[in-house]
Amino acid sequence: MNSIVCVKQTVDLQQIRIRKETREPIMENVPLTIGDIDKNAVEAAVRLKESGGGKVTLVSAGSEDLEETIKEGLAMGADEAVLVVDRKLDGAESFVVATVLAKAIAKVGEYGLILLGEGSADNYSGQVGPRLAELLDLPLVAFARSIEVAGGKLKAVRNMDDCLEAVECDLPAVVTVLSEINEARIPAVTQILKAGRKPKEVLAPADLGADLAALDQKVQTLANIAPLQERKQIMFKEDADTAVAKLLSALQADGAVGRY
Amino acid sequence: MGQILIFSENDNTGFELVGKGLEIGSATGAAVAAAVFGTDVADRANEYLNRGVKKVYIPGAGKEALETFDAAAYAEALAQITAKAEATLVMMGCTRRGKELAGRLAEKLGAGCVNDVNGVRLEDGRIVYSRYALGGMTVCSQTVVAPVAVVSVMPATFEQAPKVMPGGDCVAVDFSIKPVRVRLVERQAKTTESVDIAEAKTLVCVGMGLGGVEKVALAEELAKALGGEVGGSKPVITDQKWLPEARMIGLSGKKCKPQLTVCLGVSGQVQFMVGIREAKTIVAVNTDENATIFQYADYGIVGDLNEVAPKLAALLK
Numbered sequence: 001m002n003s004i005v006c007v008k009q010t011v012d013l014q015q016i017r018i019r020k021e022t023r024e025p026i027m028e029n030v031p032l033t034i035g036d037i038d039k040n041a042v043e044a045a046v047r048l049k050e051s052g053g054g055k056v057t058l059v060s061a062g063s064e065d066l067e068e069t070i071k072e073g074l075a076m077g078a079d080e081a082v083l084v085v086d087r088k089l090d091g092a093e094s095f096v097v098a099t100v101l102a103k104a105i106a107k108v109g110e111y112g113l114i115l116l117g118e119g120s121a122d123n124y125s126g127q128v129g130p131r132l133a134e135l136l137d138l139p140l141v142a143f144a145r146s147i148e149v150a151g152g153k154l155k156a157v158r159n160m161d162d163c164l165e166a167v168e169c170d171l172p173a174v175v176t177v178l179s180e181i182n183e184a185r186i187p188a189v190t191q192i193l194k195a196g197r198k199p200k201e202v203l204a205p206a207d208l209g210a211d212l213a214a215l216d217q218k219v220q221t222l223a224n225i226a227p228l229q230e231r232k233q234i235m236f237k238e239d240a241d242t243a244v245a246k247l248l249s250a251l252q253a254d255g256a257v258g259r260y
Numbered sequence: 261m262g263q264i265l266i267f268s269e270n271d272n273t274g275f276e277l278v279g280k281g282l283e284i285g286s287a288t289g290a291a292v293a294a295a296v297f298g299t300d301v302a303d304r305a306n307e308y309l310n311r312g313v314k315k316v317y318i319p320g321a322g323k324e325a326l327e328t329f330d331a332a333a334y335a336e337a338l339a340q341i342t343a344k345a346e347a348t349l350v351m352m353g354c355t356r357r358g359k360e361l362a363g364r365l366a367e368k369l370g371a372g373c374v375n376d377v378n379g380v381r382l383e384d385g386r387i388v389y390s391r392y393a394l395g396g397m398t399v400c401s402q403t404v405v406a407p408v409a410v411v412s413v414m415p416a417t418f419e420q421a422p423k424v425m426p427g428g429d430c431v432a433v434d435f436s437i438k439p440v441r442v443r444l445v446e447r448q449a450k451t452t453e454s455v456d457i458a459e460a461k462t463l464v465c466v467g468m469g470l471g472g473v474e475k476v477a478l479a480e481e482l483a484k485a486l487g488g489e490v491g492g493s494k495p496v497i498t499d500q501k502w503l504p505e506a507r508m509i510g511l512s513g514k515k516c517k518p519q520l521t522v523c524l525g526v527s528g529q530v531q532f533m534v535g536i537r538e539a540k541t542i543v544a545v546n547t548d549e550n551a552t553i554f555q556y557a558d559y560g561i562v563g564d565l566n567e568v569a570p571k572l573a574a575l576l577k
């Protein structure tokens with residue numbers, strides 16, 4: 001069975017700084033990567049391939065850097081990538097992304113599963129999977145913590161707020177995975193080098209008949225700023241006894257713990 | 261603006277949305293309706309009517325398709341109700357099912373969607389939603405410019421609407437919904453925790469630095485000395501299962517506002533920190549003096565939690 005995995009290129013969150021004066025995130029020159037949970041989705045697809053055969057295709061929509069970023073996913077064991085590249089797709093709203101992905105997926109050919117992350121690293125909105133399922137009119141299993149394909153069916157356990165549900169459905173289907181589904185492999189350098197040679201189809205939205213300018217904006221972002229955070233940042237680097245004693249008297253002075 | 265439709269699999273969250281919906285409605289003139297699916301619909305519908313909702317939609321013919329949760333079927337039913345109610349704002353509870361449903365419903369309605377909303381305000385005649393972005397590092401303000409908005413709101417964001425004199429009606433809607441494609445095989449309820457760490461005044465948070473499940477006792481000891489509860493980072497809970505899920509702190513877990521929180525062996529990544537950002541005082545214990553958490557702490561001890569935690573607990577006694 002062939003699988004498609006939708007992966008998103010995002011900035012490495014650990015490397016973002018906040019501009020003091022405006023409290024805005026500084027996004028320039030932050031290294032790009034594939035979202036953490038997206039990697040769990042790739043891992044899940046590669047494991048299905050390893051046990052049951054078939055091919056894994058990565059599909060992604062984003063800026064020009066995608067050709068480089070996608071190598072990480074290919075190195076994890078995916079076979080090929082279909083990339084839709086346009087500067088406007090970088091940080092585009094979920095509706096636009098889902099529309100473009102649906103068109104790209106239509107080009108891929110036969111597949112049994114479309115896997116996505118439960119949420120993207122930067123936006124974590126969990127919209128693209130459900131929107132895509134609706135656009136393609138496919139069944140959707142979200143928040144999967146385990147999946148299995150047998151006899152042309154998907155069996156999955158989804159982790160809901162108050163219960164675990166074992167569900168099944170026919171293929172093709174859309175699945176969004178939780179990070180707990182697996183531990184994503186870290187590819188070896190040799191895999192990363194080989195990944196450069198795996199087939200990549202790079203398309204412009206126009207190649208898919210998608211006119212980004214004609215897609216209505218649905219959600220407008222008015223502001224995106226870090227909340228004020230003032231912390232004392234007092235460090236105690238002494239031996240444990242001294243440090244603990246100093247900490248406790250500081251906490252007591254603040255009224256953060258009762259006096260004993 | 262058209263009317264407001266409320267839907268949540270969890271009624272308590274639904275009542276919170278009713279509270280906010282009525283508030284928006286009184287400013288904009290929108291009427292508030294609700295939809296109730298699943299079991300005991302009649303009784304539950306009454307609960308909504310008791311809280312000031314004017315119309316509650318329940319499934320009539322075709323309700324079998326809504327007995328178990330299939331996002332496609334639920335989206336179809338809600339799309340039909342949205343049209344009937346002439347709603348331009350659908351407010352849902354941001355439970356996992358709610359979140360799965362929101363995107364699918366929005367796509368069906370050609371709507372704009374905002375998930376994980378933790379604030380709603382009226383500003384210059386438009387409704388502005390706030391939610392976390394960049395893993396919780398920033399707070400993003402968004403407004404929906406499409407004709408219809410589907411938003412899912414985090415549980416416990418608003419006060420529940422108080423009970424008033426009921427004065428609305430319950431309407432059964434007949435559906436023609438495509439057969440359910442996601443079949444439920446088995447449901448296993450989660451053991452519910454009796455404590456809600458979001459309410460704790462003092463919190464001891466453990467991270468991967470704890471090293472093993474046998475060390476949880478160490479954190480419990482300290483929590484006891486401080487009169488607080490124990491919570492954990494995501495890997496401690498979803499990967500290692502050292503603590504139950506209800507004790508997870510952060511973007512995908514609980515957002516807590518304790519007076520004091522002591523973090524043991526937590527590195528301080530943004531998805532964790534958003535869960536304790538509103539703590540009054542943050543203490544961090546970490547062996548790595550360059551750990552990010554020290555930038556977000558009021559007090560930091562560079563040291564081994566195995567040594568520091570028991571000493572602190574002993575001093576408190």
Ligand SMILES: Cc1cc2nc3c(=O)[nH]c(=O)nc-3n(C[C@H](O)[C@H](O)[C@H](O)COP(=O)(O)OP(=O)(O)OC[C@H]3O[C@@H](n4cnc5c(N)ncnc54)[C@H](O)[C@@H]3O)c2cc1C
Pocket residue numbers: 036037119120121124466467468469470492493494495496508509510511512513524525526527528529530531532545546547548551563564565566
């Ligand atoms: C979409 C998304 C959502 C997420 N949601 C959440 C969430 O809700 N909550 C959450 O927590 N994470 C979440 N994460 C994961 C998050 O990015 C981090 O991976 C996680 O918070 C790290 O947990 P940790 O600090 O326990 O572990 P680590 O990062 O491994 O840190 C362990 C720390 O322990 C220290 N240490 C080791 N030994 C000792 C010792 N003996 N004494 C003292 N210190 C020691 C180390 O120096 C290190 O700093 C999310 C990630 C994504 C992508």
Ligand SMILES: Nc1ncnc2c1ncn2[C@@H]1O[C@H](COP(=O)(O)O)[C@@H](O)[C@H]1O
Pocket residue numbers: 006007008009035037038041059060061062094097101115116117118119120121123124125126127128129
């Ligand atoms: N631009 C994109 N290209 C490919 N896949 C994406 C893109 N954006 C989101 N996804 C997928 O959709 C999931 C959910 O994203 P989101 O709706 O942004 O939380 C991600 O984990 C990815 O699997």
